[in-house]
Amino acid sequence: MAQAGLLRALPALTLVAMLGPVAAGLAGTLLPAFGHMPAIGAHGPSLAPFAAVLAWPGLGAAVWTSVFTGLLATAVSLGAVVLITAGWWGTRPFRWLERALSPLLAVPHAAAAFGLAFLIAPSGWLARLASPGLTGWERPPDWLIVNDPWGLSLVAGLAAKEVPFLLLMTLAALAQADVARSLRVAQALGHGRIAAWLFCVFPRVYAQIRLAVFVVLVFGMTVVDVALILGPSTPPPLSVQILRWMGDPDLSQRMTAAAGALMQLALVLGALAVWIALERLVARAGRAWIASGWRGRGDGVARVAGLLLGAGSALAVLGGLATLALWSFAGYWGFPDPLPAFAGSKNWMRHGPGLRDAAADTTLVAGIAVALAVILVLGCLEAEHRTGRRLHARGMWLVYLPLLVPQTAFLPGLQTLLLQIGADTGVVPVIAAHLVFVLPYVFLSLGDPWRAWDARHAGVAVALGAGPGAVFWRVRLPMLLRPVLTAAAVGFAVSVGQYLPTLLIGGGRVATLTTEAVALAAGGDRRAIGVHAIAQTAAALLPFAVALAVPAILxxxxxxxHG
Amino acid sequence: MAEGLKMDQLKITRDGAPLVAIDRVIPPGRVLTVMGPSGVGKSTLLAAITGTLAPGFACTGRIILNGRDITAAPPHSRRVGILFQDDLLFPHLSVGENLAFGLRGGGDRTARRSRIDAALAEVGLAGFADRDPATLSGGQKARVALMRMLLSDPAALLLDEAFSGLDADRRARMRKLVFDRARARGLPVLMVTHDRDDADAAGDDVIELRPGAG
Known part of the structure; x- marks a missing residue:
């Protein structure tokens, strides 16, 4: 009975693990933002921190960059995914794209951003490949491509990573929609392929991936590591500036950071409102379009555009990784040589000891966070199975909530709070902070396959005399080993990729492959960045190989x- | 009469609305066939007896098996065996391990192994213990599922369209196999089917469920 009680407590425990730090962090942001921070002798309330933010000369540009890059990256990635699925679903090129894009989901954002920067910079690999033959350049041109003031390369870096994410979410949603027949009906009524998709399939799919789109928007507006690598620097996006205030030796700047974090949160809510208004507009335009009888037969250009966008996303990430790998083994590489002198493992040896330490911290944090997340999620799903109460739509909002609250809005507050209550920064709080982001992804990854399991197997096992525990351990878990391991790999990749939680909550004492790699961004040592970004990518991808290999061998x- | 499977004023409701009502006794070795269109609640009736009713369903009345009231007993201690249309062999276990899953605890390794080998031999599958169930034919899987269930030493037998997945020839042989064993062990059998042939082969009581008759 004690066991059953524990199981029943797991969903509540999961919610606390997932939302507790978010709530605590927001609370910890609120007080300093209004000038109340007794630890440094500040007693509010006061509006001085907000005044300090407003007095920062870069504010206008920083706010504009955040909103512009977030909305544009979301629109571009969603548009690309819609064009790809609408134009090519069920075809051979689509299967090819799907296979090329799926593993890219696990590539950490920072590594993808570094790769893109090394690819498209004026001295990047693309320019080297094209020079001097096509361009006539003997020296890299003096163009500001990476870190451009508009944030366009930031948008490109975000979109390249979000296309695989939204595509996989779309594919999961498509599995539940009766796509083939709807398309056949619409096409029989004379609609072109893309029009048929937009009118009949997209509304159903969008309803299911809507929260994921929101996550993309919030992430794009508030991301720190990608913005440090690809975004404008003078002034940087608001999220990066908040991090600078947090790192200021003058502790009172933390109150400015808190005020900035609250403004960031308001900004995100505003952008979500704009997006929801856009949804309404698009829906109304769509209805008018349908009513007008438009058939959209000439959609060849749109189909080609979709294919190019999808292939572009895959090539941007894969090409970037190839560039990083080249740099990690590069000796002298003068412009415009297409390939570097091969330095063997020299770069790797030089960074070996640091990499080993960072890999150990990365594995420790990710391993424990993922183990906890898998246990909690399995407990929730098993409790759901035994009580017969399924998670409803409102529950899904709760799962997505940690991903919808900007990291920059609550992590500074969480750090300040830990500081004030005298709790130590370090590995344990970092694991707790990672758990906040690992849990939702493990839940989203495991939920569908776990529920799709044929529950009659449980019925049979029970009729054969197996209790609920035996059904779980001896039947369901082994049968679902592959999705469980895949979910763990997803969680591991999420943890490996975390930058801000590790940096802020670790208090500088937890150095993972990601924090080490991003710390190199300002220095511009391309060989060191190549080594660290490749190591970071390997750390995120290896668990997927394990998740494939273990069930295959077992x-x-x-x-x-092996269905 | 204490022996057999007694459904005493058993009424099943779905969200409060009556679905199935039955008041019958199935004596040992006898078969009660339940027929009716799909959606009428045949499988729900079986779920009530195995104790695996889905949420939203509720049942009143009593289920008595060989004099033991099992109405509120947890599903795994009811000793009610069930066969479905699909074999539902556990795909991660070998044929022998599937049977071992069913076999009641007790006995040393060799004794258990020889009981499993004997069970396989009894249905013409001697030497199949180490096979992957996915490599078996439909008829072979059905026989393994039957023996797995019988090894769990059930006190009653439920059949949920258990023969529908087999072709006519295999179907007749499988029916005979199941009914012979149930009769030999004195098991009351509750069979749900939409096939009149199944009912005729059982040659026993038949009841028809009609929509809204609850």
Missing amino acids: WRNRRGL
Whole structure:
């Protein structure tokens, strides 16, 4: 009975692990933002921190960059995914794209951003490949491509990573929609392929991926590591400036940071409102379009555009990774040589000891966070199975909530709070902070396959005399080993990629591959960045290889599990 | 009469609305066939007896198995065996391990292994213990599922369209196999089917459920 009680407590425990730090962090932001921070002798309330933010000369540009890059990156990635699925779903190029894009989901944002920067910079690999033959350049041109003031390369870096994410979410949603028949009906009525998709399939799919789109918008507006690498620097986006205030030796700047964080939160809510208004507009335009009888037969250009955008996303990330790999083994690489002198493992040896330490911290934090997340999620799903109460739409909002509150809005507050209550920064709080982001992804990854399991197997096992515990351990868990390991790999990749939680909550004492790599951004040592970004990518991808290999070996003689 | 499966004023409701009502006794070794269109609640009736009713369903009345009131007993201690249309062999276990899952605890390794081998031999599958269930034919899987269920030593047998997945020839043989074993062990059988042939083969009581008859 004690066991059953524990199981029943797990969903509540999961909510606390997921939302507790978010709530605490927001609370910890609120007081300093209004000038109340007894630890440094500040007693509010006062509006001085907000005045300090407003007095910062870069504010207008920083706010504009955040909103512009966030909305544009979201619109571009969603548009690309819609064009790809609408134009090519069920075809051979689509399967090819799907296979190329899926593994890219696990590539950490920072590594993808570094790769893109090394690819498209004036002295990047693309320019080297094209020079001097096509361009006539003997020296890299003096163009500001990376860190451009508009944030366009930031948008490109975000979109390249969000296209795989939204595509996979769309594919999961498509599995539940009756796509093939709807398309056939619409096409029989004379609609072009893309028009048929937009009118009949997209509304259903969008309803299911809507929260994921919101996550993309919030992430794009508030991301720190990608913005440090690709975004404008004078002034930087608001999220980066908040981090600078947080890192200021003058502790009173933390109150400015808190005020900035609250403004960031307001900004995100405003952008979400704008997006929701856009949704309404698009829906109304769509209805008018349908009513007008437009058939959209000449959609060849749109189909090609979709394919190019999808391929562009894959090539931007893959090409970037290839560039990083080249740099990690590069000796002398003068412009415009297409390839560097091969330096063997020299770069790797030089950074070896640091990499080992960072890899150890990365594995420790990710390993514990993922183990906790998998246990909690399995407990929630098992409790759901035994009580027969399924998570409803409002519950899904709760799962998405930690991803919808900007990291920059609550992590500074969480750090300040830990500081004030005298709790130590370090590995344990970092694991707790990672858990906040790992849990939702493990839940989203495991929920569908876990629920899709044929529950009659449980019925049979029970009729054979197996209790609920035996059904779980001896039947359901082994049968679902592959999705469980995949969810763990997803969680691991999420943890590996975390920058801000590690930096802020770790108080500088937890150095992961990601914090080490991003710290190199300002220095511009391309060989060091190549080594660290490749190591970071490997740390995120390796668990997926394990998740594929273990069930393949364990169930090598069980054809029924290789559906 | 204490022996057999007694459904005493058993009424099943769905969200409060009556679905199925039945008041019958199935004596040991006898078969009660329940027929009716799909959606009428046949499978729900079986779920009530195995104790695995889905949320939203509720049942009143009593279920008595060999004199033991199992109405509120947890599903795994009811000793009610069930066969579905699909074999539902556990795909991660070998044929022998599937049978071992069913076999009641007790006995040393060799004794258990020899009981499993004997069960396989009894249905013409001697030497299949280490096979992957996915490599078996439909008829072979059905026989393994039957023996797995019988090894769990049930006190009653439920059949949920258990023969529908087989072709006519296999179907007749499988029916005979199941009914012979149930009769030999004196098991009351509750069979749900939409196939009149199944009912005729059982040659026993038949009841028809009609929509809204609850």
